[in-house]
Amino acid sequence: MDFQAVKGTRDFYPAEMAVRNYLVDAWRRVSLRNGFEEFDGPVLEYLDLYRVKSGDEIVSQLFAFTDRGGRQLAMRPEMTPTLARMINARVNSLPRPIKWFCLSNVFRAENPQRGRSREFFQWNIDIIGSDQALADAEGVFVAVDLLAELGLASNDVVVRYSSRRLLAAVLTGLGLAADAIPAVLAVLDKRGKLPDPAFAEMLEKVVPAEDTRESIRKFLDLRQMESAEELAADLCILASEELRLALEDLRQFQQALRSFGIEAWCRYDTGIVRGLAYYTGIVYEIYDRSETLRALAGGGRYDNLLEVLGGPKIGATGFGMGDVVLGILLAEKGKLPDLASRLDCFVVTGEAALQDQVLQTVGALRRGGVATDFSPKARNLSKLLKDAAGRRARYAVIVRAESLAVKNLTTGEQIDVPAGEFLRQPKKFLA
RNA sequence: GUGGAUGUAGCUCAAUUGGUUAGAGCAUCGGGUUGUGGUCCCGAGGGUUAUGGGUUCGAGUCCCACCAUCCACCCCA
Known part of the structure; x- marks a missing residue:
């Protein structure tokens, strides 16, 4: 089907x-x-609520049914009767x-x-x-x-x-x-x-x-x-x-x-x-x-x-x-802004052995309120940065054995930061 | 509810007068350019042509039905 x-x-x-x-x-x-x-009300109301206001002819224009208790119900076609009732x-x-x-x-x-x-x-x-x-x-x-x-x-x-x-x-x-x-x-x-x-x-x-x-x-x-x-x-x-x-x-x-x-x-x-x-x-x-x-x-x-x-x-x-x-x-009118979702950070590493540190970094950033994601697959750095760009991340965080590199994906600028310092105050580096 | 038009991959479109295994671009996925990005190159998946019947040796193409979308009525809370 x-x-x-x-x-x-x-x-x-x-x-x-x-x-x-x-x-x-x-x-x-x-x-x-x-x-x-x-405020809000229920999606379902008694059919009569709309009958009283608008007459019988309205019934053909709304979704109505009888429930198993024999009640005549309707899906709300507007909110004003619900508002008035409340x-x-x-x-x-x-x-x-x-x-x-x-x-x-x-x-x-x-x-x-x-x-x-x-x-x-x-x-x-x-x-x-x-x-x-x-x-x-x-x-x-x-x-x-x-x-x-x-x-x-x-x-x-x-x-x-x-x-x-x-x-x-x-x-x-x-x-x-x-x-x-x-x-x-x-x-x-x-x-x-x-x-x-x-x-x-x-x-x-x-x-x-x-x-x-x-x-x-x-x-x-x-x-x-x-x-x-x-x-x-x-x-x-x-x-x-x-x-x-x-x-x-x-x-x-x-x-x-x-x-x-x-x-x-x-x-x-x-x-x-x-x-x-x-x-x-x-x-x-x-x-x-x-x-x-x-x-x-x-x-x-x-x-x-x-x-x-x-x-x-x-x-x-x-x-x-x-x-x-x-x-x-x-x-x-072209008035809708660019609404595609964006990430603050995308965490990557070029060394498969550091995957564990990637997860620790991701966890710390997320707990700190930084929208962060990573790739579940170990791949070479080139591909991972491609992933980061594809996800429209603002920054790529590159995990290395001795430190982190924070790369601004808009400008291409990249700085080295000690991991501890970055994770304590990540937002300082993500202006 | 009534009338008209339309319906081919996720999207935009191809497919000679009905004639072989329905194609392309974009998108997706994979790979390469051997570890710093949206380029480039290679490859893959994906369609019982909306669906169901019918005509025919043969239907994406013709006919009917049905569903959906768009347009116009009706209505507009």
Whole structure:
């Protein structure tokens, strides 16, 4: 039988593992320096956890099964429900705002293609317990901090954001019923992803009135914010309190982006709606500027989710970023550093009789925290140095009867050192 | 889940209209250049041509199925 990796999953050979670790290490480093704490949960959750949040249709898109005890389980397709469940369980004892992150593998039973696989690693950043747009902006800051950490600049990527709250307020002002709005949002999410005529047709289905559609288009074409009064006048609607509040929220968000010094990375874009229903405020997605790839990250405010999952109503905001698209972008931009593993020392000897001293030297160096290896085969010195170079060691330590020679394999310089002196303080010689 | 394209050593590719034991480079391993390195030279291993059927005297090449990958839909938490 010939086995291969399951469709949509990836094997991580050392070269790929190095890339994955490079990303995960950066995610963790950036999270910690932004004041977030790490958590994780189980890979398996009750299927209902996802049903409650997203409805039955989601079930066909995740890996689910019934265990021998008759429980309906699913492999986690995302971390937010797990996070909400964990927060809810201890909500009264956790100091707020809660700033947590996780680096977790998630599973989706969708058809794999470029930038999309069935198992991938996702970095999640969430701030729970703050209603301020400042928290949304802080999420964006963390994302930008990470991208910059990996060598990307504001001309490589863009954070496109908008406010679903404002959009909902406008739609309400245009006379749409509350229960009709989600369907309209779903259609608006398709704008720019569909050909214009197809989009127009879909919009016509959910918004029959032509003048209303015209106002929606006018709003979508806005590139900068006006006052609530001007906006209301432009769209021929009443400047409701909710419209004012939504606009004020968006302004605070933008002000925070400026204060954080990341406005050059960000662009207001009404085309950002986000597919799922639970977003309630600021939403954003991050794209490469050439827009040839899928979104690098997406997120926003979800003030109702904890309540939906049986907890109190607490404001929450956050984003998720996957490893697949990010890895592709960094590779394309040539931003992945040389990640091949390196040794500090490779210990060799030209005399087979000294093999025992080679092992003693190796042991001493390793105990001293020096990444060290050797060749298990006794060979001539020329071959052994070839081995050392092949392993990308920085230094070759040549064991001789009377002393050690430490050879810098980058410069070719070589010095003789008494063995005892070297082994007492090896790092002195390995600058 | 639907549609299209692709599938020959670990990787990149060869193989005349179907015609002998499917080749090369790189990589890997071994050896030599007789004890100081990534060069050079020699050699070896590795493929039931993704897999399973079928047509044919004969299939890497044609047909069908299946698996996987890529692309486009669906979806995107």
